[in-house]
Amino acid sequence: MARILTIWYADDHEFLISLARDERSHIRSAAREPILKAAKDSLLLRKLIIQETELNSLDPTLLQTAITEGLFLNTEALEVMRLLLSDTASVRYAALPILNAKYIPVELMQAESIRLLSDDDMDIRYAARRALKKLGQVPTGA
Known part of the structure; x- marks a missing residue:
């Protein structure tokens, strides 16, 4: 039923977002692709x-x-880069792929990656190291 609703209401972005907020995983899952397509x-x-x-x-x-x-x-x-400052680790982690974006100034990607090297979350620190390596920077002491 949720999949059918996403087809009928594909242009109703608020409705799609409400489905993506639903506590039932199958409803959230049904909304995922239509949201990405519409976005x-x-x-x-x-x-x-x-x-x-x-x-x-x-x-x-x-x-x-x-x-x-x-x-x-x-x-x-x-x-999106602003989300790298979130108090919530899962939000910071979700925003990490923006450090690989081709349209972000290299200096900004480098500065954010260096800042994230001291993040409390180990996965975020690791991703920051990877981003710096892609930029040709080798983190010291890491």
């Missing part, structure tokens, strides 16, 4: 994904997938 053409939906993730209303992996698929460009990418 390709909708600045508003991409902003909603950022906002709802920041508020811990959405599963952060949805944001992570959207970043990996290259949905956030230019100033939107900078908004």
